[in-house]
Amino acid sequence: MTSKLAEMEVECIAVTPDAEKLIELAGRTAYKSFDKITDESAGEFIRRIVKNGHESVLEHAVASFRISGISRACSHQLVRHRLASYTQSSQRFVDETGATYVVPPSIQNNEKVLKLYWNHLHNVEAMYDLLKQEGIPNEDARFVLPNATATEIVMTANFREWRHFFLTRGDPHAQWEIRALACTIFRQFQEFAPSVVDDLCIYEHRSAGLIIDRVVEE
Amino acid sequence: MTSKLAEMEVECIAVTPDAEKLIELAGRTAYKSFDKITDESAGEFIRRIVKNGHESVLEHAVASFRISGISRACSHQLVRHRLASYTQSSQRFVDETGATYVVPPSIQNNEKVLKLYWNHLHNVEAMYDLLKQEGIPNEDARFVLPNATATEIVMTANFREWRHFFLTRGDPHAQWEIRALACTIFRQFQEFAPSVVDDLCIYEHRSAGLIIDRVVEE
Amino acid sequence: MTSKLAEMEVECIAVTPDAEKLIELAGRTAYKSFDKITDESAGEFIRRIVKNGHESVLEHAVASFRISGISRACSHQLVRHRLASYTQSSQRFVDETGATYVVPPSIQNNEKVLKLYWNHLHNVEAMYDLLKQEGIPNEDARFVLPNATATEIVMTANFREWRHFFLTRGDPHAQWEIRALACTIFRQFQEFAPSVVDDLCIYEHRSAGLIIDRVVEE
Amino acid sequence: MTSKLAEMEVECIAVTPDAEKLIELAGRTAYKSFDKITDESAGEFIRRIVKNGHESVLEHAVASFRISGISRACSHQLVRHRLASYTQSSQRFVDETGATYVVPPSIQNNEKVLKLYWNHLHNVEAMYDLLKQEGIPNEDARFVLPNATATEIVMTANFREWRHFFLTRGDPHAQWEIRALACTIFRQFQEFAPSVVDDLCIYEHRSAGLIIDRVVEE
Numbered sequence: 001m002t003s004k005l006a007e008m009e010v011e012c013i014a015v016t017p018d019a020e021k022l023i024e025l026a027g028r029t030a031y032k033s034f035d036k037i038t039d040e041s042a043g044e045f046i047r048r049i050v051k052n053g054h055e056s057v058l059e060h061a062v063a064s065f066r067i068s069g070i071s072r073a074c075s076h077q078l079v080r081h082r083l084a085s086y087t088q089s090s091q092r093f094v095d096e097t098g099a100t101y102v103v104p105p106s107i108q109n110n111e112k113v114l115k116l117y118w119n120h121l122h123n124v125e126a127m128y129d130l131l132k133q134e135g136i137p138n139e140d141a142r143f144v145l146p147n148a149t150a151t152e153i154v155m156t157a158n159f160r161e162w163r164h165f166f167l168t169r170g171d172p173h174a175q176w177e178i179r180a181l182a183c184t185i186f187r188q189f190q191e192f193a194p195s196v197v198d199d200l201c202i203y204e205h206r207s208a209g210l211i212i213d214r215v216v217e218e
Numbered sequence: 219m220t221s222k223l224a225e226m227e228v229e230c231i232a233v234t235p236d237a238e239k240l241i242e243l244a245g246r247t248a249y250k251s252f253d254k255i256t257d258e259s260a261g262e263f264i265r266r267i268v269k270n271g272h273e274s275v276l277e278h279a280v281a282s283f284r285i286s287g288i289s290r291a292c293s294h295q296l297v298r299h300r301l302a303s304y305t306q307s308s309q310r311f312v313d314e315t316g317a318t319y320v321v322p323p324s325i326q327n328n329e330k331v332l333k334l335y336w337n338h339l340h341n342v343e344a345m346y347d348l349l350k351q352e353g354i355p356n357e358d359a360r361f362v363l364p365n366a367t368a369t370e371i372v373m374t375a376n377f378r379e380w381r382h383f384f385l386t387r388g389d390p391h392a393q394w395e396i397r398a399l400a401c402t403i404f405r406q407f408q409e410f411a412p413s414v415v416d417d418l419c420i421y422e423h424r425s426a427g428l429i430i431d432r433v434v435e436e
Numbered sequence: 437m438t439s440k441l442a443e444m445e446v447e448c449i450a451v452t453p454d455a456e457k458l459i460e461l462a463g464r465t466a467y468k469s470f471d472k473i474t475d476e477s478a479g480e481f482i483r484r485i486v487k488n489g490h491e492s493v494l495e496h497a498v499a500s501f502r503i504s505g506i507s508r509a510c511s512h513q514l515v516r517h518r519l520a521s522y523t524q525s526s527q528r529f530v531d532e533t534g535a536t537y538v539v540p541p542s543i544q545n546n547e548k549v550l551k552l553y554w555n556h557l558h559n560v561e562a563m564y565d566l567l568k569q570e571g572i573p574n575e576d577a578r579f580v581l582p583n584a585t586a587t588e589i590v591m592t593a594n595f596r597e598w599r600h601f602f603l604t605r606g607d608p609h610a611q612w613e614i615r616a617l618a619c620t621i622f623r624q625f626q627e628f629a630p631s632v633v634d635d636l637c638i639y640e641h642r643s644a645g646l647i648i649d650r651v652v653e654e
Numbered sequence: 655m656t657s658k659l660a661e662m663e664v665e666c667i668a669v670t671p672d673a674e675k676l677i678e679l680a681g682r683t684a685y686k687s688f689d690k691i692t693d694e695s696a697g698e699f700i701r702r703i704v705k706n707g708h709e710s711v712l713e714h715a716v717a718s719f720r721i722s723g724i725s726r727a728c729s730h731q732l733v734r735h736r737l738a739s740y741t742q743s744s745q746r747f748v749d750e751t752g753a754t755y756v757v758p759p760s761i762q763n764n765e766k767v768l769k770l771y772w773n774h775l776h777n778v779e780a781m782y783d784l785l786k787q788e789g790i791p792n793e794d795a796r797f798v799l800p801n802a803t804a805t806e807i808v809m810t811a812n813f814r815e816w817r818h819f820f821l822t823r824g825d826p827h828a829q830w831e832i833r834a835l836a837c838t839i840f841r842q843f844q845e846f847a848p849s850v851v852d853d854l855c856i857y858e859h860r861s862a863g864l865i866i867d868r869v870v871e872e
Contacts, residue, residue: 085277
C-alpha cells in the first residue's frame with residue numbers, strides 16, 4: 001500500500017457552441033440591433049458590454065468542467081459559489097481505498113516535513129482500512145480521511161459567473177489551490193471565448209505566484 | 219397604419235451538445251460508475267435519476283430559446299422564474315411604432331368584441347405616435363402601451379429548471395399564453411432530450427386545452 | 437368615472453431585528469473573533485467588511501417592503517432582480533376597475549400632452565369596463581391595460597442585494613421611476629442600518645435628478 | 655493533550671418578527687384580500703398555501719441559525735444548499751489547536767473501534783502541532799485534519815428553503831448527522847412558525863432513527 005500524490009486535472013466537457021456569437025445574438029435583443037451582426041462583430045460587442053458592466057448577457061453561454069485531483073479543502077470552497085451546478089464524487093458511497101492526496105507547496109518544499117506528511121497519510125489509510133474491516137460503512141469510515149484527500153467534481157456555470165470566479169479566486173488572497181484551478185480554467189476560456197476574458201490577464205504576483213487581475217490600460 | 223397581430227414564435231438558439239450524454243457523464247461522478255457508460259446507457263440513466271428525484275444532475279445541460287410574439291403580460295410572468303437568464307427587447311430604448319399585439323382567445327372568438335379591441339389598439343398606436351411627436355421619450359411614451367403589446371425575449375435555463383417550467387406553466391391553472399409557450403418548448407425538448415421529459419406528456423384537458431402533466435403509469 | 441393618479445408608497449413591513457448586531461455576530465464566525473464584540477463594535481465591523489468587499493456577511497440580514505403606486509413598467513424591471521422574493525397583486529385575479537395610473541414627469545410637465553394622456557386613460561378604462569361587461573375574464577380584459585397602470589408588490593431581499601439594487605437602480609441611467617423607488621428605500625436603510633449604506637449617498641445629478649452613488653473620499 | 659468530543663449545538667439567532675403574520679400580509683397582496691385578515695387568520699392562510707403548493711409566499715420570512723459541533727463532512731453537504739447564506743469558521747485563518755471532533759454512532763457503539771478512533775485523532779492533533787511548529791501556515795497544516803473535525807457555521811435561509819431542507823435532509827437516505835441537524839432545526843420551527851411546518855412531522859423510522867416526513871392524512 002502506497003499513498004499516492006494527486007494531480008489537478010481540468011477538462012472542459014461542455015461549452016455552448018459558438019458561444020460568442022450566441023452572446024451577441026441574445027444581447028442584441030435588448031435594442032433589436034440584429035442588423036449590426038457580421039461574421040466578425042461578436043468580439044467587439046462582447047468587449048463593450050463587459051466594459052459597460054452589462055454582464056447579464058454573458059449568462060446565456062455556459063461551460064462545464066470535470067475537475068479532479070483537488071483536495072476536499074478546495075472543493076469545500078468551490079461549492080460555495082451558489083450560481084453554479086455541481087456533481088461531486090461522494091465519500092458516503094465510494095470506497096476511498098486507493099485515494100490520492102494533495103500536498104501543499106509549503107510541505108512539498110520542506111523535505112523533513114514532507115516525509116512526516118506522507119508517513120501520516122499512510123497511517124490514515126491504514127486506519128481507514130481497519131475501520132472498513134470492522135464493518136464501519138463508507139460514510140462513517142471517511143471521518144478519518146483528511147482535507148488532503150483528492151476529490152472529483154463536475155462544475156457547470158455561465159460565463160458571467162466564471163468571470164466572477166476568476167476575479168475572486170484568482171485574487172492574491174485566495175487559497176493557492178483554488179487560485180491554480182482558476183488560472184487553469186481561465187486559460188481554457190482564453191481559447192474558446194477570448195473576448196469574454198479579454199480585459200483579464202494572468203500576472204506573476206510578487207509573493208502569491210500566478211494571479212488573475214484586470215488588464216491595466218495604458 | 220394598421221395594427222398587426224402578433225404570432226408566438228419559439229426558436230431554440232442553443233442547447234448543450236450531446237446533452238443526454240453529458241448529463242450521464244456528470245451524473246456518474248457521484249458514484250464513480252463511469253465503467254457503466256455505453257452508447258445507449260444515457261437514456262435509462264436519466265429516466266432513473268428523474269424518477270428518484272435526483273434532478274440536480276440535469277442542471278449541467280442548458281437550452282436557450284428566442285421567444286417572440288408573446289404579450290408583455292406573459293413576459294412579466296416569464297421573468298419571475300429566477301433560475302434562468304433573460305435578455306428582453308427594451309421599450310425604454312426601442313421605438314415601438316409598428317409593434318404587434320397579442321389577442322386572447324376569449325376576444326378572438328367574439329366578433330363584436332374583437333372589432334372593438336382592434337379599434338382600441340389603433341387608438342393606442344395613434345396616442346403613442348402623438349406622444350413621440352410631442353417629444354416624449356420612448357421610455358415614457360410606452361406608458362400608454364397595453365399588456366397586449368408583443369415583446370421578444372431570449373431565455374436560457376438548465377434542464378432542471380425547464381422541467382419545473384413545464385410543470386408549473388403547463389398546469390391547467392396557468393395563463394393560456396404561457397401554457398402555450400410551455401407546450402411549444404416542451405415539444406422541442408421531446409426532440410433533443412427525450413429522456414429528460416419522458417415522464418411528462420401533453421394532454422388535452424377537458425376545459426383548459428393542452429396541458430403538461432406527468433405520464434400516468436398503468 | 438375618473439381615472440386616478442397613483443402615488444408611490446413604500447412601507448418597510450419587516451426587517452431583521454438588531455440587524456447590524458446580527459451581521460457582526462455572524463461575520464465574526466469566520467475568524468472566531470467573538471471576543472471583540474462590544475455594544476458599539478457593529479458599525480465599524482460592517483463598514484470594514486463593506487470596504488473590503490466581503491459583502492456575503494450582509495446576506496444574513498433581510499428587509500421586506502410593501503411597494504404600491506408604481507407602474508407595471510417599473511414592476512417588470514423590479515422583478516428582474518432574481519436574488520429577491522416577490523408577491524405581486526395579480527391582474528389575472530383582481531378586477532382592475534378603479535385602478536390608479538402613473539404619470540411620467542415628461543408628461544406631467546406638458547399641459548397639452550397631459551390632458552391627452554388622461555383622456556386616453558379614460559378611454560382605456562371604458563374599454564376595460566366594456567370587455568368585462570361582455571364577459572371577458574380579468575386575465576384577458578387586462579390586455580388593454582397600459583404600462584401606466586399602478587401595481588402593488590411586496591419585495592424581500594437581503595442587505596447585500598439591496599445594496600446592489602441601490603447601485604444599479606440609483607444610477608443616472610436607470611429609469612426615473614425605479615430610481616425614485618431606490619432612493620426611497622435607501623433613505624429607510626439610512627435609518628435602520630446606517631453602517632450598511634454608510635459608503636453610499638444620494639446626490640443631485642446635473643440632469644438625472646436624485647441618484648445614489650458611492651461617497652467620494654477626500 | 656486530550657482530543658475532545660464535539661456536541662452539536664443549534665441556536666436560532668434571528669427570525670422574522672411575527673413571521674406568520676408577515677407571510678399572510680405579503681401573501682394577500684396577490685388577491686388584494688387584506689380585509690380577510692384577523693388576529694387568528696394567519697395559521698389557516700399558511701396551511702392552505704402550503705397545501706396548494708404556493709410556497710413562494712413563505713420566502714418573505716427568514717431564520718438564521720448558529721450551528722456548531724458538526725463535522726466538516728456535514729458542513730460540506732450543508733453548503734450545497736444554494737438558496738441560503740453562510741458564514742463559516744475558516745480553517746485557513748483559525749488555529750485548529752484544541753478543535754473538537756465528531757464521532758459517528760457506528761464507531762461510538764463499537765468499544766474496540768472507538769478506542770482506535772480516538773487514538774488516531776490524538777495522532778492527527780500531534781501531526782497538526784508539529785506542522786505548526788515547523789512553520790507551516792494554518793491553511794496548509796489543516797490538510798491533515800480529518801472530516802471528523804468540528805466546525806461552526808451561521809446559516810440563513812427563508813422558510814420555503816428551510817421546508818425543502820427538512821424534506822431532503824430529514825429523509826431516511828440522508829446522512830445521520832445532517833438528518834439530526836434537520837430534526838433539531840425543525841423542532842425550533844414547530845415553536846416559532848407552527849403553521850409553516852404543520853403538514854410535516856418527525857417520525858421514528860424502522861432503521862434510520864428519527865426522520866422528517868409529511869403527515870399522513872387519515
